[in-house]
Amino acid sequence: xxxxxxxxxxxxxxxxxxxxxxxxxxxxxxxxxxxxxxxxxxxxxxxxxxxxxxxxxxxxxxxxxxxxxxxxxxxxxxxxxxxxxxxxxxxxxxxxxxxxxxxxxxxxxxxxxxxxxxxxxxxxxxxxxxxxxxxxxxxxxxxxxxxxxxxxxxxxxxxxxxxxxxxx
Numbered sequence: 001x002x003x004x005x006x007x008x009x010x011x012x013x014x015x016x017x018x019x020x021x022x023x024x025x026x027x028x029x030x031x032x033x034x035x036x037x038x039x040x041x042x043x044x045x046x047x048x049x050x051x052x053x054x055x056x057x058x059x060x061x062x063x064x065x066x067x068x069x070x071x072x073x074x075x076x077x078x079x080x081x082x083x084x085x086x087x088x089x090x091x092x093x094x095x096x097x098x099x100x101x102x103x104x105x106x107x108x109x110x111x112x113x114x115x116x117x118x119x120x121x122x123x124x125x126x127x128x129x130x131x132x133x134x135x136x137x138x139x140x141x142x143x144x145x146x147x148x149x150x151x152x153x154x155x156x157x158x159x160x161x162x163x164x165x166x167x168x
Contacts, residue, residue: 013065013074020058024109027051031113044117055114059138066145075149079142082135085110089132093125111135 031048066075092107107113112131119127 012061013069013071016058016061016065017074017078020055020062023051023055023058024111024114027055028108028110028113031116032108035113035116044120048117052114052117055111063138063141066142070149075142075146079139079146082139082142086132086135086139089128089135093128093132 027048030051031044034044034048062074062078066078069075088106089110089112092110092112110131111134112128115131115134116127119130122130
């Protein structure tokens with residue numbers, strides 16, 4: 001039973017990553033447009049909440065693949081994505097990014113606008129810090145799992161541990 005779930009996760013990962021990218025772009029720009037049109041502190045409509053909930057569910061599916069899947073290529077690609085997004089959010093948090101349209105677009109490809117309905121009552125710096133923490137934790141999870149899976153994929157050297165009587 002467990003192997004069928006792993007095969008299903010491995011087969012679904014390309015579609016899940018594609019869905020992540022679509023939700024990321026479409027949902028981020030929808031929420032950015034809505035926040036510019038409505039102003040800070042207004043409630044978000046049902047469509048914004050649906051984007052946020054679907055985005056979090058897709059991330060959960062990707063995390064399940066990272067933990068239980070066998071393929072290393074998606075793990076590495078997703079790890080790089082979380083790392084770059086964390087750096088962009090960190091640059092936005094410390095105000096390295098210039099305040100122009102380029103920075104709005106750059107922050108728009110991060111999870112910040114999609115998490116905005118959850119974080120709306122908080123100040124902008126707290127929103128950015130929480131989104132950076134969210135991405136940074138995912139980056140650490142991906143890195144740890146990639147290293148663990150890479151070590152498991154390497155052939156064993158055949159050396160026996162002398163101290164434990166031959167048991168590794």
